[in-house]
Amino acid sequence: MFKEKILEKGFFFVAFSSISILALIAFFIFEEGVPLIWKVGPSSFLLGERWFPSQGSFGIFPMIVGSFWVTLGALIVGVPLGVACAVFLCELTPPSVSMVLRPTIQLLAAIPSVIYGFWGLIILVPLIRNALGGPGLSVLAGSLVLGIMILPTIISISEDSLRALPRTFKEGALSLGATHWQTIWRVLLPAARSGIVASVILGMGRAIGETMAMIMILGNAVQMPRSILDSARTLTTNIGIEMGYATGDHRQALFATGVILFFIVMGLNTIALVISGRRRA
Amino acid sequence: MGIKKPLNRVWALAFFILATLLGGCQRPQGGLTVVGSTSVEPFAEALAEEYMVHHSKEKIYVQGGGSSAGIQAVRTEAAQVGMSSRALMPDDRDLIAVPIAYDAIAIVVHPRNPVANLGIDQIKGIFSGQMTNWKKAGGREHPITLVTREEGSGTRESFQHLIMGKTEISLAALVQDSNGAIRQVVADDPNAIGYISLGLVNNQVKALKIDGVEANVENIKKRRYMFVRPFLFVFKTHPQGLAKNFLDYILSPQGQKLLIQEGLVSAATLANSQKGAQPRENV
Numbered sequence: 143m144f145k146e147k148i149l150e151k152g153f154f155f156v157a158f159s160s161i162s163i164l165a166l167i168a169f170f171i172f173e174e175g176v177p178l179i180w181k182v183g184p185s186s187f188l189l190g191e192r193w194f195p196s197q198g199s200f201g202i203f204p205m206i207v208g209s210f211w212v213t214l215g216a217l218i219v220g221v222p223l224g225v226a227c228a229v230f231l232c233e234l235t236p237p238s239v240s241m242v243l244r245p246t247i248q249l250l251a252a253i254p255s256v257i258y259g260f261w262g263l264i265i266l267v268p269l270i271r272n273a274l275g276g277p278g279l280s281v282l283a284g285s286l287v288l289g290i291m292i293l294p295t296i297i298s299i300s301e302d303s304l305r306a307l308p309r310t311f312k313e314g315a316l317s318l319g320a321t322h323w324q325t326i327w328r329v330l331l332p333a334a335r336s337g338i339v340a341s342v343i344l345g346m347g348r349a350i351g352e353t354m355a356m357i358m359i360l361g362n363a364v365q366m367p368r369s370i371l372d373s374a375r376t377l378t379t380n381i382g383i384e385m386g387y388a389t390g391d392h393r394q395a396l397f398a399t400g401v402i403l404f405f406i407v408m409g410l411n412t413i414a415l416v417i418s419g420r421r422r423a
Numbered sequence: 424m425g426i427k428k429p430l431n432r433v434w435a436l437a438f439f440i441l442a443t444l445l446g447g448c449q450r451p452q453g454g455l456t457v458v459g460s461t462s463v464e465p466f467a468e469a470l471a472e473e474y475m476v477h478h479s480k481e482k483i484y485v486q487g488g489g490s491s492a493g494i495q496a497v498r499t500e501a502a503q504v505g506m507s508s509r510a511l512m513p514d515d516r517d518l519i520a521v522p523i524a525y526d527a528i529a530i531v532v533h534p535r536n537p538v539a540n541l542g543i544d545q546i547k548g549i550f551s552g553q554m555t556n557w558k559k560a561g562g563r564e565h566p567i568t569l570v571t572r573e574e575g576s577g578t579r580e581s582f583q584h585l586i587m588g589k590t591e592i593s594l595a596a597l598v599q600d601s602n603g604a605i606r607q608v609v610a611d612d613p614n615a616i617g618y619i620s621l622g623l624v625n626n627q628v629k630a631l632k633i634d635g636v637e638a639n640v641e642n643i644k645k646r647r648y649m650f651v652r653p654f655l656f657v658f659k660t661h662p663q664g665l666a667k668n669f670l671d672y673i674l675s676p677q678g679q680k681l682l683i684q685e686g687l688v689s690a691a692t693l694a695n696s697q698k699g700a701q702p703r704e705n706v
Contacts, residue, residue, distance in 0.1 A: 194591065195574045204594075268611060277568045277612060279597055362573070362598035373597050383600045386461070386489035387575030 171404060175397035187398065193364040195384070195392035202399055204364050208281075208374035209350055209406075211367055212360065215285025216292055216349040221342055223289070224296030225331075228338075231297070232304040233326055244301075251294035259355030262287040267359060276371035279361030284374070287355055292345035299344060303337020304330060336417050343414040347407055353378040377403045454482035455665045459493020459506030460577050461601055462526070462620055463654045466685055467506055473681060474672050481665055490577040494518065497657050503666045505657035508577035508620075519661060522653040523673050524687040527621035528582055529630040529638040529650075531606065533613040538562040540632040546586060549616060552593025557614060569596035570608050570617035578602065581652040582618050622686030643688050654687070 179187050182200045190201020227247070231240045262283055271278030311333055315325040331338070361373025362383055375383075381396045381403075388396055457467055464487045471483040488496070493505035494515055511520050530546060532538060538560055541549070548554035549567060558564045571592050572579035583592065597615075599605045605617040610627035621638055624630045630638045633650065642648035662670050672678045679689040 193574070193594065196580070271612060277597055277608075277615070279608070357600065362600075363596055364594045364598070373595075375598070383573045383598060384575055386487075386600070387491045387573070387577070389491040389495065389575070392575055 171397055171400045174394055175401040178391060178394035178398045195395055200395045204366050205375050205377045205380050207366050209376040211281050211374060212284045212288060212376055213346055213349045215281060216288035217346060219285055219289025220292040220296055220345060224293050225300050225338060227297045228300035228304055229326055231301050247294055247297050255352060255355040258287050258291055259358035262355060262359040274371055277361055277373060279359055279373050280371045281367050281374050282370040284356055284360045287359060288349045288352055291352060292348050295345045295348050296341045299341030300338045303334040307333050340414045340418040343410050347410045350406060351378060353382040357382050454484055455669060456484045456502040457504040457506060458486045458488055458496040458502040460490040460508035461487040462508035462578055463506035466682060469685065470673055470678055470681060474669055483669060491575060494657055497659050507655040507657055509580045509652060519658040520655045521670060522690045523656050524654045524682045524690050525651050526654055526687050527638055527643050527648060527651045528585065528618050529621045529624050530618050530633065531609050531624060531628040531630055532616050533609060534629045535613050536562060540635055542634050547590050550587060550592050551590045552595055565614050568612050568615040569593060570605050570615050571596040571598055573598050573600050585650045640688055644692055
């Protein structure tokens with residue numbers, strides 16, 4: 143009993159320290175970043191289109207737009223593939239096959255992002271440049287790679303939510319004379335909707351946060367991409383690419399970029415939690 | 424018993440993590456830490472290796488991180504020596520900077536690009552985004568892919584200062600975060616143009632003549648190719664002990680020879696008259 147108490151305290155301490163680390167990180171990001179946002183003015187920081195930190199222009203709007211387009215592109219690539227794959231694993235394949243497929247898909251999550259980036263840079267970028275024109279380092283290349291990177295998140299959570307459905311749903315639909323496909327499309331997918339939406343939002347969080355691979359294949363130009371063949375810069379790559387040499391206001395501006403990113407990711411995670419919470423209730 | 428075993432494992436793991444963390448806190452004993460510009464890093468590594476061959480008991484640790492990070496590290500005494508690939512900012516003039524060599528900035532294009540020479544105004548036009556097609560610069564009819572370094576990079580600041588002047592580099596330019604990455608993009612894209620350290624030009628890319636002057640060591644020495652910047656070693660106080668020995672080795676004929684072999688220009692050649700890029704020398 144005594145031992146149990148000690149352990150309980152111990153685990154409480156560990157859990158508490160991980161939360162306090164989060165609080166500390168948040169505190170430092172805000173402490174470094176917020177003064178600059180006030181100095182520049184929130185609206186000219188968020189909506190400014192000129193990024194010349196050495197001359198005192200700090201506008202991150204092109205990066206917000208860049209993050210948005212790349213993430214949207216990743217979802218367009220990743221969501222249909224991911225959900226289809228989850229349905230396939232749950233409904234259309236014998237257990238022996240899915241026992242091989244599932245670990246393979248989880249392996250996708252274990253590949254370091256720099257490898258994805260390298261693959262994109264060596265294979266995808268020249269392919270896009272030669273076939274479609276432009277510099278190749280582009281929103282399209284970034285979206286394709288990110289779409290693959292978010293697959294494991296989308297597949298595993300969607301699959302979980304499909305498996306969590308009561309057997310009666312499927313049995314009921316089949317016994318009413320629906321075909322297997324009608325059951326999947328009309329009954330199972332709508333019933334698992336909240337879980338699938340949560341998986342998409344978590345995938346979105348992953349896509350917005352990805353840095354290394356995006357530095358390698360987006361080209362990082364600070365411009366509004368006008369087509370999917372244009373280069374773009376995301377919020378994360380802005381920090382990643384410039385932190386090595388940044389000092390003073392420039393460094394604070396990168397922290398301020400982190401503040402904006404913090405809010406976006408917090409927002410997404412909250413939405414995901416609310417949706418998956420509603421599913422349980 | 425059923426509970427006990429895994430618990431032992433938990434404690435072992437906790438102990439292991441703690442031990443690793445504490446172990447990681449230990450600083451290398453008695454060595455010299457050199458931190459800074461990624462442009463200088465490969466040269467400093469080569470020098471450190473060579474130095475340690477002759478002085479096997481002494482240890483020199485070379486790390487990258489960027490010019491500003493290196494200067495910051497010297498200021499906070501996290502490192503004894505900082506490396507910078509640009510002249511010091513006015514704020515940093517209290518530190519001691521010693522040029523160990525000079526490096527030129529070369530404008531590079533794909534080897535198959537028919538353009539071999541650009542005027543300085545053409546370069547300004549291209550990098551500011553006003554000239555967007557190779558045809559206007561005497562090349563093929565094709566849009567130019569512009570590649571630049573990130574804001575804050577020593578190479579970018581030197582390029583801005585030496586070539587662009589007050590003209591801004593176009594925001595539509597692709598941004599890469601190292602000389603090597605720029606060289607890779609230019610080597611892959613037949614329509615790309617970028618700028619890198621002359622010492623890193625190889626047969627994957629072609630260095631352009633600027634106003635008819637070829638970028639090579641000979642022309643730098645004759646002061647005909649003017650786009651030259653210093654590679655600095657930065658100290659907080661006058662270097663002593665190992666730091667002084669290492670610096671003396673680098674500035675010795677032996678060390679300088681090594682840098683010249685790597686494609687740089689020796690510190691002595693240009694020491695007194697680099698206008699604009701000249702750092703204050705206290706040693």
